[in-house]
Amino acid sequence: MAPRKKRMDSSLASRPLSEVAGEAPLRRTLPQDIEAERGLLGSILIDPERVWDLCTMRGVVAEAFVEPAHRSIYGAMERLMSKGQPIDGITIDNYLRGTNESEAVGGLQTLKLLMDRTPTSAHAGYYADLVMEQFVRRNILGAVRRIEESVYDAAQTADYVLGSAEQTILAIGEGRDRRGSTVDWKTSVQSTLSMLTRQLETPGELSGIPTGFKALDNQLRGLHKGEMVVLAARPSMGKTSLAMNIAECVARGRDINGIPMRTGGRPHPKRGVLVFSCEMPQVQLTTRMLCGMAEISAREVERGGQFIKKSVVLPKLQAAAKELSEMPIFCDDQGGLDVMELRARARHLCKKQSIELIVIDYLQLLGHREFAQQGQQVMVSKISGEIKAMAKELDLPVIVLSQLSRANEQRGGDEKPKNSDLRDSGAIEQDADVILLLRRPCFMSARVPEHDDPLLAIVDVSKNRNGATGEVRLNFNGSITRFKDRIETNPEVAGDMVPVNDPPTP
Secondary structure, three states: HHHHHHEEEEEEEEOOOHHHHHHHHHHOOOOEEEEEEEEHHHHHHHHHHHHHOOOOOOOOHHHHHHHHHHHHHHHHHHHHHHHOOOOOOHHHHHHHHOOOHHHOOOOOHHHOOOOOOOOOOOOOHHHHHHHHHHHHHHHHHHHHHHHHHHHHOOOHHHHHHHHHHHHHHHHHHHHOOOOOOOHHHHHHHHHHHHHHEEEHHHOOOOOOOOOOHHHHHHHOOOOOOOEEEEEEEOOOHHHHHHHHHHHHHHHHHHHHHHEEEEEEEEEOOOEEEEEEEEEHHHHHHHHHHHHHHOOOOHHHHHOOOOOOHHHHHHHHHHHHHHHHHHHOEEEEEEEOOEEHHHHHHHHHHHOOOOEEEEEEEEEOOOHHHHHHHHHHHHHHHHHHHHHHHHHHHHHHHHHHHHOOOOHHHHOOOOOOOOOOOOOOOHHHHHHHOOEEEEOOOOHOOOOOOOOOOOOOEEEEEEEEOOOOOOOEEEEEEEEOOOOEEOOHHHHHOOOOOOOOOOOOOO
């Protein structure tokens, strides 16, 4: 047997790979079930109201039919139903005559034959399942062929091809998952009641993942699954620092002051955080976090021991490094990342690790090869849509940083940024569930109120799809790139959001 197998292998090896790979598909027909198509169309003609509801629930569309005549007939049924007109042989034939398709379909004779060959509509659901089964198979086959073409496209990187392939296949599955996704109303009401009851019994309890900042959590009620949170600011305002401070608190299970965070008396666990740093190398992010936790100026460390005492600083850095190394933080610092590659990498890591938050720094540095030639505005809007889709697909919050334009500086006055100042695309504002606009008055013109306060940082929650909007006031220590909850001595400024018992920021 062994020599024979060897001869067979050598025979295949002597033939071109394209010939061997393409031989089998040439002998195959597309996945289809013509009899099931006839049975489904006949069932609709016999009992249109009931069977049409079955088709709608199963996601049947005209493209699901292989036979061109069947596709035209079902398309006519769709149009008639959308107009509230009855579905029968006469109305369908009249519609097809108007589109010059009646003769190609076979006219009334074909419609009568479909009814005659269908003894009962009782099996319509079974026919619909068969039709959709073959439709999905054809979609998979088409996706595989498109993937094969992209594999041989030398202009695309392997990571991009992999990400695009995964997204193409997943899109087919997502389409099937949407079928029957309706939740029983009674179940939905009871679930909502339980949530509201829990909130009444435990006032102040967050419904999402805490950010580690009391003032911000009081406004947002935490970071919620499936939400896209946009943190936007002009350069050098500290948006990367704020995002990484939040990432640290989530991964650490402690607030920004190092106090264990609790909900309902239970301590919050350490949560996995994935950071895509498109602008800053990982070593710089780590340096910032390490020095911030140790509350030591990274600049002074770089300048050497003549400005600080090594015997004092080194133990603090070592203690912070020990704790930081045990946090479930994963960092990807590849620059020029395509958003499809980013989604693929996030998907892979979420399968391997328990990731509960993703941070992207920042949106305008991502690319989208498919739309790169259509201008920055179109590309950014597509990137924004992909990030929002990723948040829903992975069912976790995504904090994405974004640049602001200079429009707020040109308006004058208090120079407060607006949602419309988000750079490159209005789609970011539309896609975002939460928008945080960060500003620091000390970096603005002298006419801006509180310009002389070097610590003040204001986070304007300008959009909150599921909660309140308003401003949150924090302190920012630039030397250690660290935000803190702010103590306000003026009750009119402090309001109910800002704690008054936190230790002051040094």
